[in-house]
Amino acid sequence: IQQAQEQIQTLRELLIQYGHEYYVLDNPSVPDSEYDQKLQELRKLEEEFPELITADSPTQRVGAEPLDAFQKVQHNVPMLSLGNAFNEQDLRDFARRASQGTDKPLSYVCELKIDGLAISLTYENGRFVRGATRGDGTTGEDITSNLRTIRSIPLSIKEKETIEVRGEAFMPHKSFLALNKNRDENGEEPFANPRNAAAGSLRQLDPKIAAKRNLDIFLYGVGEWEAGNLQSHSERLKYLKELGFKTNPEWKKCSSIEEVIEYVEYWATERPNLSYEIDGIVIKVDSLEQQEELGFTAKNPRWAIAYKFPAEEVVTK
Ligand SMILES: NC(=O)n1nc(-c2ccco2)nc1N
Numbered sequence: 001i002q003q004a005q006e007q008i009q010t011l012r013e014l015l016i017q018y019g020h021e022y023y024v025l026d027n028p029s030v031p032d033s034e035y036d037q038k039l040q041e042l043r044k045l046e047e048e049f050p051e052l053i054t055a056d057s058p059t060q061r062v063g064a065e066p067l068d069a070f071q072k073v074q075h076n077v078p079m080l081s082l083g084n085a086f087n088e089q090d091l092r093d094f095a096r097r098a099s100q101g102t103d104k105p106l107s108y109v110c111e112l113k114i115d116g117l118a119i120s121l122t123y124e125n126g127r128f129v130r131g132a133t134r135g136d137g138t139t140g141e142d143i144t145s146n147l148r149t150i151r152s153i154p155l156s157i158k159e160k161e162t163i164e165v166r167g168e169a170f171m172p173h174k175s176f177l178a179l180n181k182n183r184d185e186n187g188e189e190p191f192a193n194p195r196n197a198a199a200g201s202l203r204q205l206d207p208k209i210a211a212k213r214n215l216d217i218f219l220y221g222v223g224e225w226e227a228g229n230l231q232s233h234s235e236r237l238k239y240l241k242e243l244g245f246k247t248n249p250e251w252k253k254c255s256s257i258e259e260v261i262e263y264v265e266y267w268a269t270e271r272p273n274l275s276y277e278i279d280g281i282v283i284k285v286d287s288l289e290q291q292e293e294l295g296f297t298a299k300n301p302r303w304a305i306a307y308k309f310p311a312e313e314v315v316t317k
Helices: 002-024 032-048 088-100 173-185 194-202 207-211 233-242 257-273 288-294
Strands: 072-074 108-114 117-124 127-133 139-141 163-170 216-222 252-254 278-285 304-308
Touching (some): 088 304, 108 233, 108 257, 194 207, 216 233
Antiparallel strands (some): 108 278, 117 127, 127 139, 163 216, 278 304
16 A cells, blocks of 8 residues: 555656646646546545545546535625726826826736636645635635636645635636537537636536536736735735636836826737737736725725726637
8 A cells, every 4th residue: 555655646646747837837747648647546546545536636627516505605705896998098097097096106917807707716734625716805605616627726735824816717708609619519509608618617517517617717816825925916816827727917017107008008919819818908007015005995905906808709710
């Protein structure tokens, strides 16, 4: 059994590394056949020694039993909704208001606004223990078993303090078109757009259905993190990547609103070349101290804004 224990440990670590390269870095170091063969080996060993199975084993992604219902989850740090900007003047107004709320110079971080659904992931002792929807910002739904099926979500991380991270779950274009083709062939109603398809997939009570929908996620923020001591949003993005999370590579630190406007204009034309849907650009004040200083209006943070692209009709066939 000691020998089996070592074999299982080695296989598990290897498969977690291969999975990270394939699903998070999009840069596999081995062919799929090698991954599948190693995974089969691990399954067989775990079948022989079930007491050696751990929650973060790659074989434990798709839970067995469907749920009867989703439990409710309280977000101790509310998941905010962002105010909107629709043109350059709105962006300039946002920057002016922000600069009036602090006496130090401002820098911003621009991020693609992924058109999916906002998600919270909690890790305790380095293990993924709970995943939830945003809900109304204070109360969401526990969809842990569905989120475990998203291959780019690590089931364990090196941060041992409790940390809650946030991001956007989404359905890539390729998965969306394949899903609607499949639904069409089965005489089912196609999904209107990738966001609805992602939301519909994560609302399934049976994780086996979510597991087949090829969903993905980009992490972009931190909620609860007692031990957190980073000073800026950009440092957080780097730390999320270091922890093994999938972060969107297109984020950019901007030191002026002119730079922000350039970034927005660039992606307004580049957008159709992305492999996933975005509905705008999110602009955040980079310094966490200045975010604190700026605080919130009744509804939205003063330190962030969502620039919305004009709606485009999405190809559904
Ligand atoms: N949807 C999306 O990509 N978002 N959403 C935020 C956000 C929402 C509230 C605070 O930050 N950030 C990004 N990149």
